[in-house]
Amino acid sequence: MRKLIGFCIYVCLLFGFQSCNNNAAPVRVLLITDGRNQDKENFDILLNKLPIVYDHVEHPNAYAMLKADKIKNYDVVLLYDMPARIPEEARQDFIMILEKGKGLVVLHHAFGSFGNDSWPEYTKIVGGKYHRSSWMKNGVEQPPSSYRYDVTMLIRVEDLNHPITRGVTDFEIIDEGYYDTEILPTVHPLLSTDSKYSAPLVAWTNEYGNSRIVTFTLGHDKQAWENPMFIKVLSQAIMWAR
Numbered sequence: 001m002r003k004l005i006g007f008c009i010y011v012c013l014l015f016g017f018q019s020c021n022n023n024a025a026p027v028r029v030l031l032i033t034d035g036r037n038q039d040k041e042n043f044d045i046l047l048n049k050l051p052i053v054y055d056h057v058e059h060p061n062a063y064a065m066l067k068a069d070k071i072k073n074y075d076v077v078l079l080y081d082m083p084a085r086i087p088e089e090a091r092q093d094f095i096m097i098l099e100k101g102k103g104l105v106v107l108h109h110a111f112g113s114f115g116n117d118s119w120p121e122y123t124k125i126v127g128g129k130y131h132r133s134s135w136m137k138n139g140v141e142q143p144p145s146s147y148r149y150d151v152t153m154l155i156r157v158e159d160l161n162h163p164i165t166r167g168v169t170d171f172e173i174i175d176e177g178y179y180d181t182e183i184l185p186t187v188h189p190l191l192s193t194d195s196k197y198s199a200p201l202v203a204w205t206n207e208y209g210n211s212r213i214v215t216f217t218l219g220h221d222k223q224a225w226e227n228p229m230f231i232k233v234l235s236q237a238i239m240w241a242r
């Protein structure tokens with residue numbers, strides 16, 4: 001009980017007392033990773049700062065958790081994985097949970113999942129695509145998507161009134177940038193940057209099925225994970241998606 005009270009006080013301090021009235025209960029998160037992140041110690045420190053209780057599953061065991069009898073225990077799926085492929089059965093389960101309204105937060109490299117498979121539905125789900133080869137935009141050929149580590153980016157808040165950006169001010173971050181990526185014009189912009197090593201948007205919301213989806217492409221390593229604004233955006237994204 002003491003732990004729960006401590007948690008509530010923490011949420012109150014982080015999000016203001018308004019959020020304590022109804023949404024103070026921690027979000028039940030299913031975290032999916034694939035072993036790509038080597039800095040587990042600092043990632044755990046980040047996870048412990050979020051308003052969540054979570055179970056963590058790694059590929060290849062992750063897709064079994066999308067089955068109805070398992071996924072019912074979670075409010076939000078947090079993807080921090082980048083598998084090259086997705087089996088047909090998992091595609092159907094993935095779409096099914098979104099039809100049923102499961103919240104989804106797509107963090108950093110999870111934006112680029114399924115690079116060896118053609119699964120156009122994932123582009124519609126996350127609101128864009130990391131292209132492994134050249135691609136066409138309005139009839140003009142675009143270069144393949146690329147990335148660069150340790151980019152200093154000035155991040156601008158695009159929607160000051162959204163629950164995910166509440167209390168967030170423009171901030172600087174050192175992080176990996178993804179650029180020459182495709183972002184669908186139908187997404188709702190949250191955070192932008194004019195860095196040449198990043199796409200113009202680094203955070204947006206999207207809708208698919210009956211689900212609230214947030215794609216947040218920052219978060220490569222502890223330089224981002226320790227940034228207070230990064231933590232705030234990620235926390236509020238998970239709370240909004242629930």
Ligand SMILES: [Zn+2]
Pocket residue numbers: 108109176219220
């Ligand atoms: Zn990365």
